[in-house]
Amino acid sequence: MTERSCSRRGFMRFCGSAATLATASPSNAQAAVAPEQAYAPATLVWPDGSRVTGDSLEPEREFVFFYPYRSTPCFLLRLSAPASAGMALTGSAGRTYRWYGGVGPDRAVVAYSAICAHKLSHPSPSVSFIGYRPQPVGYLGEGNRVQRRAGVIQCCSEHSIYDPAQGASVVSGPAPYPLAAIGLDDKGAGLIARAVHGEPVFDRFFERFGFRLALEFGEDQFHQPVGEATVVQATEQFTRQRIQC
Numbered sequence: 598m599t600e601r602s603c604s605r606r607g608f609m610r611f612c613g614s615a616a617t618l619a620t621a622s623p624s625n626a627q628a629a630v631a632p633e634q635a636y637a638p639a640t641l642v643w644p645d646g647s648r649v650t651g652d653s654l655e656p657e658r659e660f661v662f663f664y665p666y667r668s669t670p671c672f673l674l675r676l677s678a679p680a681s682a683g684m685a686l687t688g689s690a691g692r693t694y695r696w697y698g699g700v701g702p703d704r705a706v707v708a709y710s711a712i713c714a715h716k717l718s719h720p721s722p723s724v725s726f727i728g729y730r731p732q733p734v735g736y737l738g739e740g741n742r743v744q745r746r747a748g749v750i751q752c753c754s755e756h757s758i759y760d761p762a763q764g765a766s767v768v769s770g771p772a773p774y775p776l777a778a779i780g781l782d783d784k785g786a787g788l789i790a791r792a793v794h795g796e797p798v799f800d801r802f803f804e805r806f807g808f809r810l811a812l813e814f815g816e817d818q819f820h821q822p823v824g825e826a827t828v829v830q831a832t833e834q835f836t837r838q839r840i841q842c
């Protein structure tokens with residue numbers, strides 16, 4: 598089986614799933630506004646099955662879960678300070694969308710797709726080039742001057758930097774738009790993922806990595822919705838090698 602044939606079938610299934618699950622918001626009716634897609638809700642749970650609450654997250658530690666599909670990784674973070682209460686962001690082709698800010702008792706809990714908006718680098722069981730950096734990292738800022746900043750999501754593939762406190766907006770590097778944001782509900786009893794805001798890049802992801810994802814998750818599984826619950830784990834328990842740069 599070739600990668601091409603496998604990924605094409607996966608993509609077609611993905612399109613069918615997305616068509617079934619995605620609920621068009623009023624904003625979808627306008628081409629100038631980026632999609633804000635509601636997906637079937639999934640309860641965030643620890644490996645022992647207990648509910649993940651904002652309070653149960655260790656601040657500044659990176660966690661991984663899968664949403665809205667079984668093979669699409671996301672980051673879950675409790676930042677050291679409240680995230681923005683929400684803001685308008687720009688996706689591809691200048692389309693705007695709304696990010697609704699952090700949730701939890703201190704509004705510091707955020708979740709984003711862990712698939713880089715540039716060339717789709719993402720955490721896998723063997724290696725991750727992208728991740729949250731609580732310690733200061735260097736990057737090229739305005740005027741090509743080197744700057745240092747802590748509390749960013751950094752992709753070491755081509756050095757894109759995202760700000761998780763500002764909707765994962767692009768701080769530096771070649772990423773063309775922010776990481777897609779995962780809409781979270783926090784009803785007190787625990788966190789629930791329920792939507793994707795921005796540019797989810799899932800079609801490109803399945804097309805490019807479908808062959809490998811089929812091996813890791815099963816050919817009939819990787820493009821399926823994650824289901825009613827999705828397991829959250831610390832990234833170091835999910836991936837063997839976290840690349841720093």
Ligand code: FES
Pocket residue numbers: 713714715716717718752753754755756757770771772
């Ligand atoms: S894939 Fe992340 S910067 Fe290129």
